[in-house]
Amino acid sequence: MTGNSGCGGRGLRCQSQGIHPCSRPDRCNLLKKALGRKLYDLVLLGRLLEKDEDVHVIDSALGHLEYSLVPPKRDTLSDPTRHRISHAFAALEDMLSCLLGLYYNRHNRSSKDPTPYETRLYRKLVDRWLGMIAWLEYLVVYDSVTLGVTSILRDFLMALTTMLHLERVPAAEYVEEVISMPQTVDFIFLMLYQIDPKTGAPYSFPESPLFPCHLTQVVSIYSDSEVGITAMLGWLRSTKPQKRERITSSLRARARDLANTTGDDISGAIRSMSCLYYFVCPILHSLRRCVHYYDLIKTFSAALLKLTEKGVARGITEPELWLQIGHSLGSILVMVTEIVPNPFKAVSKAIEGGLLTIILKSGPYTQKHSPEVTTTCLNALIPYLYLSKPFNAVVQRGDFQLFRNPPFPIPESMQAAYSGYIAAMTRNLHTYNHRSASPNTCSNLRHPAGGRDAAMKSCSACHSVFYCSPTCQDVDWIAFHSKECRPLADQASMMKEAGVWASFQTRRDQLIHIQTTANACLLPPSALYSMPLPGSGAPARGPLVVLFDFVDITGPIAPKLVPLDVREAVWEVWDARVQTYAKDDLGRIVLVEGIFPFTNLVQHYVLVKMRWSPEAPPGSRYTVLSSVVRMAAFLSNDSDALTVT
Numbered sequence: 001m002t003g004n005s006g007c008g009g010r011g012l013r014c015q016s017q018g019i020h021p022c023s024r025p026d027r028c029n030l031l032k033k034a035l036g037r038k039l040y041d042l043v044l045l046g047r048l049l050e051k052d053e054d055v056h057v058i059d060s061a062l063g064h065l066e067y068s069l070v071p072p073k074r075d076t077l078s079d080p081t082r083h084r085i086s087h088a089f090a091a092l093e094d095m096l097s098c099l100l101g102l103y104y105n106r107h108n109r110s111s112k113d114p115t116p117y118e119t120r121l122y123r124k125l126v127d128r129w130l131g132m133i134a135w136l137e138y139l140v141v142y143d144s145v146t147l148g149v150t151s152i153l154r155d156f157l158m159a160l161t162t163m164l165h166l167e168r169v170p171a172a173e174y175v176e177e178v179i180s181m182p183q184t185v186d187f188i189f190l191m192l193y194q195i196d197p198k199t200g201a202p203y204s205f206p207e208s209p210l211f212p213c214h215l216t217q218v219v220s221i222y223s224d225s226e227v228g229i230t231a232m233l234g235w236l237r238s239t240k241p242q243k244r245e246r247i248t249s250s251l252r253a254r255a256r257d258l259a260n261t262t263g264d265d266i267s268g269a270i271r272s273m274s275c276l277y278y279f280v281c282p283i284l285h286s287l288r289r290c291v292h293y294y295d296l297i298k299t300f301s302a303a304l305l306k307l308t309e310k311g312v313a314r315g316i317t318e319p320e321l322w323l324q325i326g327h328s329l330g331s332i333l334v335m336v337t338e339i340v341p342n343p344f345k346a347v348s349k350a351i352e353g354g355l356l357t358i359i360l361k362s363g364p365y366t367q368k369h370s371p372e373v374t375t376t377c378l379n380a381l382i383p384y385l386y387l388s389k390p391f392n393a394v395v396q397r398g399d400f401q402l403f404r405n406p407p408f409p410i411p412e413s414m415q416a417a418y419s420g421y422i423a424a425m426t427r428n429l430h431t432y433n434h435r436s437a438s439p440n441t442c443s444n445l446r447h448p449a450g451g452r453d454a455a456m457k458s459c460s461a462c463h464s465v466f467y468c469s470p471t472c473q474d475v476d477w478i479a480f481h482s483k484e485c486r487p488l489a490d491q492a493s494m495m496k497e498a499g500v501w502a503s504f505q506t507r508r509d510q511l512i513h514i515q516t517t518a519n520a521c522l523l524p525p526s527a528l529y530s531m532p533l534p535g536s537g538a539p540a541r542g543p544l545v546v547l548f549d550f551v552d553i554t555g556p557i558a559p560k561l562v563p564l565d566v567r568e569a570v571w572e573v574w575d576a577r578v579q580t581y582a583k584d585d586l587g588r589i590v591l592v593e594g595i596f597p598f599t600n601l602v603q604h605y606v607l608v609k610m611r612w613s614p615e616a617p618p619g620s621r622y623t624v625l626s627s628v629v630r631m632a633a634f635l636s637n638d639s640d641a642l643t644v645t
Contacts (some may be wrong), residue, residue: 030044030045030048031045031057031094031097031098033045034097034100034101035093035097037100037155039104042097042100042101042104042105043101043104043105043108044101045097045098045101046098046100046101046102046103046104046105046106047101047105049098049101049102049117050102050105050115050117050118053117055120055121055124057094057095057098058095058098058121058124058125059124060091061091061092061094061095061098062091062095062124062125062128062131062132063091064084064087064088064090064091065088065091065092065095065128065131065132065135066128066131067130067131067134068131069084069088069131069135070131070134070135070138071084071085071138085138085139088135088139089139092132092135092136092139092155092156093155096155096156096159097155098121099125099159100155100159102118102121103159106118119174122174123174125174126174126177126178129177129178129181129183129184130181130183133181133183133184133186133187134183136156136187137187137190140190140191141190157218160178160218176225176227179222179225179227179228179231180227180228180230180231181231182231182234182235184231185231185232185235186235188218188219188222189232189235189247219275219276219279222279223278223279223281223282229282229283232282232283233282233283236283245292248292248293248295248296249292251276251280251296252292252295252296252299252300254276255273255276255299255300255303255304256299256303258272258273258276258303258307259273259302259303259304259306259307260306261307262310266307266310266311266314266316267316267318267321269307270307270311270321270324270325270328271321271324273303273304273307273324273328274324274325274327274328274331277300277304277327277328277331277332277335278327278331280296280300280331280335281331281334281335281339284296284335284339284340294345294346294349295349297332297335297336297340297346297349297350297353298349298350298352298353299353300332300335300350300353301332301349301350301351301352301353301354301355301358302353302354303353304325304328304329304332304353304354304358305353305354305355305357305358305361307325308325308358308361308362309361311325311362311365312361312362312365317365319368322362322365322366322368322370323366323370325358325362325365325366326362326366326370326373326374327373329355329358329359329362329366329373329374329377330373330376330377332350332355333376333377333380333381335350336349336350337380337381337384337599337600338599338600342500342501342502342503342506343384343598343599344384344387344389344390344503344506345389347381347384347385347389347390348389348390348392348393349393351381351390351393351394351397351399352393352396352397354397355377355381356378356381356394356397356399356403357397357399357402359374359377359378360399360402360403360406362374363410363411363414364408364409364411367411367413367414368411371411371413371414374414374417375413375414375416375417378414378417378418378420378421379417379420380600381421382417382420382421382424382553382554383551383552383553383597384597385421385424385425385428385553386424386427386428386431386509386513386550386553386596387505387506387509387510388432388505388509389505391425391428391432394425400425400429403418403421403422403425404422419554420554421554423553423554423555424553424554427553427557428553430516431512431513431516431517432512434516434619435512435515435516437620437623438508438512439508439511439512439514439515439623439624439627440623440624440625440626441456441466441468441504441507441508441511441624441627442456442466442467442468442472442626443465443466443467443472443476443481443626443627443628444467444468444472444473444475444476444626445476445479445480445577445580445609445625445626446472446475446476446479447468447472447625447626455468455469456468456504458504459473459481459485461485461489462484462485462488462489462491462492463492463501464484464488464489464491464492464629465481465484465488466504466507480576480577480580483576484573484574484576484577487572487573488573491573495631500598500599500602500631502598502604502629502631506604507606507627507629510550510594510596510604510606510629511606511608511624511627513548513550513594513596514548514592514594514606514608514610514624515608515610515622515623515624517548517557517559517594518546518548518590518592518610518622519618519619519620519621519622520619521557521559522546522559522590522592522622524612524614525587525588525589525590525612526587528544528546528561528590529544531561543563543564543581543582543591544561544562544563544564544590544591545561545562545563545564545591545592545593545607546559546560546561546590546591546592546593547559547560547561547562547592547593547595548592548593548594548595549595550594550595550596550597551595551596551597551603564578564582564591571607571628571630572630574607574628574630577626577628578591578607578628581607581609581626584609588611588612588613589609589610589611589612589625590610590611590612590622591607591608591609591610592607592608592610593605593606593607593608594606594608598631602631602632603631603632604629604630604631605629605630605631605632606627606628606629607627607628607629608624608626608627609624609625609626609627610622610623610624610625611623611625
C-alpha cells in the first residue's frame, strides 16, 4: 500500500502503524464507532460518505484486498505476511461499515433507489470482488489464529444482503454480476458445508447465534433470483459427488442446530429455518444423487417438528412465526412431491421425521391466518399413503392414533382434509390387515400356480417386467417379451432421464390394493358380463375391463365397467399380451385396470388379469395372475363407464 492510504484502517490504527495521519479525523472516529454496528453510528457514517461523495476510504480498503496479496499458505506466515493479514482484516471491517452505513442511510430517505455515488461504489466493488472473496476464504479457512472472523462473516453477509436487494436500475446489473460469479457461489457453499476445499478437513466458525440467520438470508435471496439459481445449479453440476454429499451433511447439521435453539432465539430460528428450506428447494434436484439425499428430507422434517413443538410449548401466538412454520411445511411438501423423481420414498422419510405431526400440531395456529397451508399439505400427502412404506411410517410413528384422538379440536377449515385422511388410512389399514394371498408378480403368463415370487428380478434392458426364475423369463421371452423389450427399453430410458421410475415394491403394493378391492366389491364374472352397458342397453359383446380409481382414496372405490376396445388403444406395446388376457376363459377371468397416483403430474395405470375361484373362501376368490403397467400424464376418458355396485 502507498503511504497516503489515509483511512485504509481506522484512524487510530493508521497512526499506530506508522501510516500517514488521517486528514479526516471525523471520518476515522465514525469508522471506529461503526465497528459496534449500532444503527445510529452506521447511519451517520453513511450520511458523511454520501455528503462528501467520499470514495477514498473504499479505494483504500480495496487496495489492501487485492487478489495478489492473499497469502498462498497458512503455515509459513512471516512478519510481513502477518501485517498484510492485519491490514486486510481492518480493511474488510471498514469497507463493510461503509456499505452498511450507506444501506441504512438510504432507508432513511424517501427514495430507496441507489444514488449515483452509491452506484459508482458498487461498480468499484464488483471490479475488485475476486480479491474480497479470496481474502474472506483465507481468513475463514486458512488463518485459524485471526480473531473476530465471525464478526467479519456476519458483516459480509449483511453487506452482501444489502447489495443483493438492489434490484433497481442502475444497480441491478452489478448485483447480477456478483450473484453469477462462481467465486461468490463457491464461498456461499463453503460456508454451508464447512469443509476446507484444499485439504477436505472440516472446520467450524466461532459460536454466533446470528450467523445462520444471515447465511440463510443470503441463500434465500439467491433462491429468488433466476441468475442465482442458474449459478448455483451450474456450480453443483460441476462439483464431485463427494462435495455434494458434504453439502447435504452440512444442510442437515444446520437444520439440527436451528432445531436445538432455546430461549428467546426460537423466533429467529423459525425464520432462519424457513429461509433455509426455501433455499434448498431449487437446488435439491441437483443433490438427489447424493447418498443421504432422502435423509436430508427426514432431518428437515424432524427439525421443523422440534421447533413447532417448542413454539406450542412456549405459547407463541405471533402470526408471522406460524406463517414461517407454514412456509417451511410448504417447502418440505414441494421437496417430496414435486422435485424428487419417486415421491413415495421421500414421503415416507418426511413422515418418519414427523411431517404429519407438524400438520396436526400447527393446524390450530396456522389455520387462523393461513388456513390453506396445512390443509393443502395434508391433502397432498393423502394420495401417497396407500403404499406400504408411507403407510408403515404413519403406523410406526403413531400418527394415525394421534389423528384419531387429537389433543385439541380440529379447526373447521381443516375438517374436510382431516376426514379424508382418516378415511384413507382406515381403508389402508383394512387392505394391509385383511389382504388375501400375495398377488402373483411374475410377468410370465404361464407362471406355475403356487410358484415362488420372493426373488423377483426385472429385465435388465427395460426394467418393465419381473420374473421369479430364469425359466419363467425364457418362456415369456419367446411368447411375448422379445417383441416388447426394445420399445419398453426406450420408454424406460426416457423415464430414467426424467428421473421417474417405479420400484418393484410399488408394483407389488398396487397389486395388493387391486386384489383386495376386487375381493371386496366385485361380482362374479358371469354377473359382470351380463350387465348392460350405458347407451346400448345390452351386454357387451367383447371383453370388458373393470376400472378402479385409487387416485382419490378418501371416499369409496366405485368400480366402473367399460369395453376393452375403449381402453386397449392406450396400451400400445403391451397389446399382444393384453389380447391374450382377453381371449382367456371369460367365465373365470376378469380384466381390472387400477389407476394410481405417482407424482403430481404422472399416474400409474395397472392392467391386471384376475381369476375367479368360486371354491375359495370369501375375500380370496379373486387372485392376480399377471399384470402390465404404463405411465401417463392424464386419466383417459371413461365418462361412459358403468359404475358397478
